[in-house]
Amino acid sequence: MTLQPRVLLGLAVLAAGGAVRAADKVDQVEPSEPSVLRDATFEELGGLTISAVSKAAEDFFRSAAAGAVITAEDIRRSGALTLPEVLRLAPGVEVGQYNSRSYALTVRGFNGTSATKLLPLIDGRSLYSARFGGTIWDVRDVPLEDVEQIEVVGGPGGTTWGTNAVNGVVNIITKSARQTQGTQVAVGGGVYEQAFAYVREGVQTGPDAWLRVYAKAFSRGETEPGLGGTEVNDAWRQYRSGFRFDHEPSTAAHTVVTGDVFFSDADQLIGGRADVAKASGGHLLARRERELDPDSRLSLQVYYDRVDRDSASNVSSADVLDAEARHEFAPGERQHLSWGGNVRVSRLEDKVRTASGFIRVMPDVRYLKQGALFVQDTISLAPDTWTATLGLRAEYNDFTGVEALPSARLAWTPSDRLTVWGAYSRAVRIPSRFENDQSSELAIFGQTFRTIPSREVDSETLDAFEAGARRRVSTWLTAGASVYFNHYHDLITGETVAGGAPGLFVTEFGNLAEGNSWGGEFSATAEATEWWRLIFTWSAIRIDIDSDPRSTDGSLPPIADKSPAHQLGLRSLWNLGRTWEADAWLRWVDELPDTRPVPAYTSLDLRLGKQLGRGWEVSLVARNLLEPSRPEFIFSSLRSEVPRSVYLRVDWRR
Amino acid sequence: MKERANRILFLPRVPGGLRAGGLAVLLFFLGGPPAQGAGVISEAQVKARYLELFARYVEWPGAGRPNDALVVGVLGHDPFGSALEAAFARQIANGRPVVVRRVGSSAEAQACDLVFISKEEARRQAVWLAELADAPVLTVCDHEAALGAGAAILLVREETEGGGRLRFDVNLPAVERAGLRVGSDMMKSARRVLRGDVSGS
Numbered sequence: 001m002t003l004q005p006r007v008l009l010g011l012a013v014l015a016a017g018g019a020v021r022a023a024d025k026v027d028q029v030e031p032s033e034p035s036v037l038r039d040a041t042f043e044e045l046g047g048l049t050i051s052a053v054s055k056a057a058e059d060f061f062r063s064a065a066a067g068a069v070i071t072a073e074d075i076r077r078s079g080a081l082t083l084p085e086v087l088r089l090a091p092g093v094e095v096g097q098y099n100s101r102s103y104a105l106t107v108r109g110f111n112g113t114s115a116t117k118l119l120p121l122i123d124g125r126s127l128y129s130a131r132f133g134g135t136i137w138d139v140r141d142v143p144l145e146d147v148e149q150i151e152v153v154g155g156p157g158g159t160t161w162g163t164n165a166v167n168g169v170v171n172i173i174t175k176s177a178r179q180t181q182g183t184q185v186a187v188g189g190g191v192y193e194q195a196f197a198y199v200r201e202g203v204q205t206g207p208d209a210w211l212r213v214y215a216k217a218f219s220r221g222e223t224e225p226g227l228g229g230t231e232v233n234d235a236w237r238q239y240r241s242g243f244r245f246d247h248e249p250s251t252a253a254h255t256v257v258t259g260d261v262f263f264s265d266a267d268q269l270i271g272g273r274a275d276v277a278k279a280s281g282g283h284l285l286a287r288r289e290r291e292l293d294p295d296s297r298l299s300l301q302v303y304y305d306r307v308d309r310d311s312a313s314n315v316s317s318a319d320v321l322d323a324e325a326r327h328e329f330a331p332g333e334r335q336h337l338s339w340g341g342n343v344r345v346s347r348l349e350d351k352v353r354t355a356s357g358f359i360r361v362m363p364d365v366r367y368l369k370q371g372a373l374f375v376q377d378t379i380s381l382a383p384d385t386w387t388a389t390l391g392l393r394a395e396y397n398d399f400t401g402v403e404a405l406p407s408a409r410l411a412w413t414p415s416d417r418l419t420v421w422g423a424y425s426r427a428v429r430i431p432s433r434f435e436n437d438q439s440s441e442l443a444i445f446g447q448t449f450r451t452i453p454s455r456e457v458d459s460e461t462l463d464a465f466e467a468g469a470r471r472r473v474s475t476w477l478t479a480g481a482s483v484y485f486n487h488y489h490d491l492i493t494g495e496t497v498a499g500g501a502p503g504l505f506v507t508e509f510g511n512l513a514e515g516n517s518w519g520g521e522f523s524a525t526a527e528a529t530e531w532w533r534l535i536f537t538w539s540a541i542r543i544d545i546d547s548d549p550r551s552t553d554g555s556l557p558p559i560a561d562k563s564p565a566h567q568l569g570l571r572s573l574w575n576l577g578r579t580w581e582a583d584a585w586l587r588w589v590d591e592l593p594d595t596r597p598v599p600a601y602t603s604l605d606l607r608l609g610k611q612l613g614r615g616w617e618v619s620l621v622a623r624n625l626l627e628p629s630r631p632e633f634i635f636s637s638l639r640s641e642v643p644r645s646v647y648l649r650v651d652w653r654r
Numbered sequence: 655m656k657e658r659a660n661r662i663l664f665l666p667r668v669p670g671g672l673r674a675g676g677l678a679v680l681l682f683f684l685g686g687p688p689a690q691g692a693g694v695i696s697e698a699q700v701k702a703r704y705l706e707l708f709a710r711y712v713e714w715p716g717a718g719r720p721n722d723a724l725v726v727g728v729l730g731h732d733p734f735g736s737a738l739e740a741a742f743a744r745q746i747a748n749g750r751p752v753v754v755r756r757v758g759s760s761a762e763a764q765a766c767d768l769v770f771i772s773k774e775e776a777r778r779q780a781v782w783l784a785e786l787a788d789a790p791v792l793t794v795c796d797h798e799a800a801l802g803a804g805a806a807i808l809l810v811r812e813e814t815e816g817g818g819r820l821r822f823d824v825n826l827p828a829v830e831r832a833g834l835r836v837g838s839d840m841m842k843s844a845r846r847v848l849r850g851d852v853s854g855s
Contacts, residue, residue, distance in 0.1 A: 041707075
């Protein structure tokens with residue numbers, strides 16, 4: 001593959017255009033301030049969020065865990081329109097799109113159409129499906145305009161977040177309603193990203209109380225058929241509306257209420273015939289944090305979440321009710337203790353029918369009950385220099401009983417410019433309902449394959465050893481690196497035996513595989529000048545899984561071939577004058593050397609933004625510029641390719 | 655064989671596409687003009703805007719200054735850059751023209767109506783505040799120890815889940831000692847209003 005001349009030409013024009021802009025900006029020296037400050041009242045001033053290195057950013061720099069923070073600015077300037085696309089910004093996140101709405105997404109390996117070992121959350125609400133054992137990304141969304149930041153944590157987060165936080169956690173945090181006051185409208189459309197719209201209204205509802213209400217909708221076009229493929233028919237549409245209320249009378253108390261509803265229609269092919277998959281759902285969450293005294297905080301959170309899906313042979317609904325209480329206090333000068341409990345009840349309903357036999361999940365409705373007690377102690381061994389964090393979570397679930405999730409972390413912070421850390425932690429992935437309750441029969445070529453409910457299947461367990469460092473090399477250069485060695489055991493396998501009758505085979509789930517993975521992530525951010533920021537990321541991984549000799553399931557070792565050995569990323573965020581932004585994002589993803597390999601690819605995205613004044617802004621985004629289309633991941637026979645996309649976006653805020 | 659070695663050693667195989675892409679980005683990066691970042695609100699801008707509001711909501715004793723101008727002074731370290739001039743761009747507060755000055759001593763500061771002392775001056779602020787205590791000067795500080803040292807108003811940065819925000823405390827005894835009056839709208843908006851003596855003297 002070579003770079004096309006017209007792309008180069010476009011870049012040259014951009015660069016030249018930038019130089020011209022510089023010339024007519026020189027005379028703009030009069031002092032100015034953002035319009036939101038003009039005529040602000042005391043209340044409005046007290047509600048504004050100010051930029052600078054925040055406490056959250058400082059805590060992150062000193063934390064003893066691998067991770068990256070994707071900021072609202074990173075999201076806006078990436079040009080990405082969906083959460084999986086945004087997550088490509090963090091080093092080590094493996095994202096493979098395999099049709100217009102579906103993504104295989106994980107960190108630190110084990111990728112698949114349901115990547116079982118990554119736990120994503122929005123404002124503390126789990127997005128993980130206990131039915132599939134993974135996250136269905138096309139039903140999980142949030143207005144990206146309202147996202148404050150996304151923390152992508154590599155490595156186990158089980159002590160804090162519970163089971164299924166095995167390889168990593170994605171923690172999506174939305175902005176306080178205080179920060180989204182006024183009106184914002186964004187509309188756009190183009191090729192592939194056909195049309196999208198977002199409307200938000202933020203109002204102050206009382207002293208220290210703020211509310212925002214939003215609606216968003218989008219329509220995305222079809223991907224390209226892969227090699228030898230014909231029709232794809234996978235365009236889809238989604239509508240979502242929601243709100244967030246914040247009451248922040250002081251730092252001592254904070255109440256948050258969020259909610260949303262969504263509807264989604266996705267075109268698909270079932271047995272070669274056009275069909276529409278439907279999904280809908282919503283959530284309601286309330287959290288209250290209160291300072292009991294200066295060294296003690298109590299937080300209570302309750303949420304309800306529902307997802308309904310109706311896709312040809314598969315009708316399912318999942319209701320989750322979750323409550324958590326957490327108390328933090330300082331029992332002594334050098335200790336910070338956090339403890340609490342969590343209960344969760346999930347109601348999982350599934351009806352599955354296929355043409356060539358049947359798949360049933362029995363019984364139709366199953367309640368999954370979970371409960372946890374956790375404690376974590378942060379001990380300052382030497383003030384501001386050595387910090388140890390010891391934690392333990394004991395979590396019960398109906399499928400496998402009680403699981404213990406311990407972790408021990410140590411951080412060395414010799415100055416505010418360097419953190420070095422190491423950690424051991426254990427995490428488990430509990431079997432999905434599919435692995436517990438599936439009863440299926442498929443008849444192919446005169447043979448019958450029957451799967452029976454496997455209630456004895458146990459959890460998958462990870463022992464993780466990690467180390468890393470973060471360094472502020474200078475005022476303009478910050479770098480972070482992490483390495484890990486993961487040992488997995490009791491990995492879930494499907495064991496097939498002859499069923500006693502000719503041509504009958506019976507599969508039951510077991511735990512007959514184990515193995516290791518190792519690798520690392522690196523990122524460096526250079527604020528070369530006030531108007532130019534460069535971000536470099538690199539990640540590498542090796543996976544080595546072996547099935548037990550007794551196992552008949554050969555499907556696990558090849559999971560190593562579903563992760564790119566290397567991923568590289570380079571982003572440039574460039575402010576041209578006061579009103580222009582020119583951003584570029586170059587990525588290289590190694591091949592997936594599967595039996596049907598996905599070749600390595602290079603991707604280039606460009607974004608050009610212009611603030612027109614009076615709250616108007618336009619941007620032009622071109623993604624996947626280097627190829628007309630490319631495959632990123634293969635799922636069974638699905639091998640559709642992600643096309644090039646170009647869209648124009650207009651923003652208005654008041 | 656080389657392929658295998660590369661995989662074990664973690665060496666990335668760099669294809670032509672990557673080289674071409676790298677060249678494109680290099681091209682894209684060249685020729686960049688220096689310019690100002692836009693669109694973010696800095697702490698200095700919000701502080702400056704607070705000073706402008708204080709100038710409107712505080713009443714100074716009637717027998718005023720020469721020319722009746724309201725003088726805003728930054729004593730010592732100046733954290734504002736051009737933000738203070740921007741906030742007072744209309745140059746009028748409560749019908750009085752506004753003059754912004756940078757001053758270096760408490761003697762000069764006594765000729766001002768409103769004086770800001772930044773937290774970088776923590777070492778000198780106690781002495782300065784004591785020398786300004788009886789003058790009809792509204793003292794505004796952003797170091798946490800300033801209220802105890804007799805500052806009239808403290809600007810406080812609060813860290814919350816949603817990010818930092820700036821609020822203010824009013825030290826009523828200090829305001830009264832300076833012979834000033836704080837408007838009721840401003841009092842209502844304060845995070846805290848100290849009514850007793852906090853200086854401990």
